[in-house]
Amino acid sequence: MLNIKIEQTKQKKEKPKDMPFGKHFSDHMFIMDYSRDKGWHDARIVPFGNISLSPAAMVFHYAQELFEGLKAYRTESGKVQIFRPEKNIARMNWTCERLCMPEIDPQDALDAIEAIVRTDSDWVPSEPDHSLYIRPFMIATDPYIGVKISGTYLFIIILSPVGAYYPEGIDPVKIYVENEYVRAVRGGLGFAKAGANYAASLKGQERAQDMGYTQVLWLDGVERKYIDEVGTMNVFFVIDNKIITPSLEGSVLPGVTRDSCIHLLKDWGYTVEERKVALSEITEANKAGKLNEAFGAGTAAVISPIGTLNDNGNIIEINGGEIGPIAQKLYDTLTGIQWGKIEDKYDWTLEVQ
Ligand SMILES: *Cc1c(COP(=O)(O)O)cnc(C)c1O
Numbered sequence: 272m273l274n275i276k277i278e279q280t281k282q283k284k285e286k287p288k289d290m291p292f293g294k295h296f297s298d299h300m301f302i303m304d305y306s307r308d309k310g311w312h313d314a315r316i317v318p319f320g321n322i323s324l325s326p327a328a329m330v331f332h333y334a335q336e337l338f339e340g341l342k343a344y345r346t347e348s349g350k351v352q353i354f355r356p357e358k359n360i361a362r363m364n365w366t367c368e369r370l371c372m373p374e375i376d377p378q379d380a381l382d383a384i385e386a387i388v389r390t391d392s393d394w395v396p397s398e399p400d401h402s403l404y405i406r407p408f409m410i411a412t413d414p415y416i417g418v419k420i421s422g423t424y425l426f427i428i429i430l431s432p433v434g435a436y437y438p439e440g441i442d443p444v445k446i447y448v449e450n451e452y453v454r455a456v457r458g459g460l461g462f463a464k465a466g467a468n469y470a471a472s473l474k475g476q477e478r479a480q481d482m483g484y485t486q487v488l489w490l491d492g493v494e495r496k497y498i499d500e501v502g503t504m505n506v507f508f509v510i511d512n513k514i515i516t517p518s519l520e521g522s523v524l525p526g527v528t529r530d531s532c533i534h535l536l537k538d539w540g541y542t543v544e545e546r547k548v549a550l551s552e553i554t555e556a557n558k559a560g561k562l563n564e565a566f567g568a569g570t571a572a573v574i575s576p577i578g579t580l581n582d583n584g585n586i587i588e589i590n591g592g593e594i595g596p597i598a599q600k601l602y603d604t605l606t607g608i609q610w611g612k613i614e615d616k617y618d619w620t621l622e623v624q
Pocket of ligand 1: 502
């Protein structure tokens with residue numbers, strides 16, 4: 272068991288009424304320090320507040336930073352549960368490896384997540400479709416502006432209550448195919464949950480939004496031919512009742528939602544192909560009337576159907592701009608398990624007591 276010192280806040284904040292994604296934070300945060308000689312040490316829960324760092328702290332200069340994202344849900348009986356946290360912890364440690372950052376013992380990381388959620392369990396909303404977003408992250412803190420691997424780090428977990436992603440029901444989104452900018456390349460950081468990937472994605476995202484689109488469809492960085500991801504989600508296509516999703520070959524983030532979808536779909540008897548998916552395959556399937564559905568999958572929205580794709584001015588409408596039956600069934604099943612409305616036969620949820 273990780274030994275965690277808890278300093279309770281003297282002034283509890285008022286709970287927000289409105290919970291747009293990522294705007295409000297709970298009363299406390301988890302912090303732990305790393306140094307080469309001591310390893311990870313001084314695990315503590317303290318009141319949420321600013322932290323003080325040298326302006327030379329390496330994270331500010333060379334982006335040695337990673338993050339994770341998962342959620343805690345309140346069930347109808349009032350219990351609090353987290354969805355597949357061990358998957359996020361495993362992914363965090365792969366990201367550590369890629370960014371030369373110190374891994375955290377998986378049990379210690381889980382103890383930290385459970386402890387901060389337990390401390391602020393009154394921040395897990397009970398309104399329908401609301402949840403508590405958990406944001407663990409790690410930063411390099413050596414006060415040094417030469418390029419090297421930092422010898423000191425901070426690991427922090429903050430919590431943010433979030434409202435329903437689709438207050439008016441699931442609305443399929445319009446997606447712009449980005450043919451110029453790329454998010455990641457094989458051999459780079461694409462498979463890692465690194466803030467640097469997001470810095471690289473902003474330009475494409477801005478262009479898509481300026482043109483009236485919600486998100487970007489990212490193509491591979493070498494040939495700009497194969498599909499990687501959609502916005503900050505993994506992507507699935509249904510062609511002729513077969514399910515196809517880009518394989519994890521270095522530039523695609525291994526999503527927990529992606530993995531859960533593949534699991535469910537196979538369990539329901541569908542054929543799921545994880546392989547390279549050329550954009551031309553999708554446009555041709557659409558022309559032939561065989562493209563039944565397309566949707567993104569990620570923790571924030573769970574499932575986000577794609578209604579329209581704009582490929583260089585060539586507009587593809589999918590499933591008449593409506594959510595398809597497979598996307599709907601995945602959404603209902605995943606959210607059903609997460610909020611404890613349907614049986615969790617896969618043992619995906621962890622109750623926080
Ligand atoms: C986090 C993330 C996803 C989704 O992963 P989940 O574990 O399902 O939330 C997909 N793509 C990118 C680029 C991401 O950062």
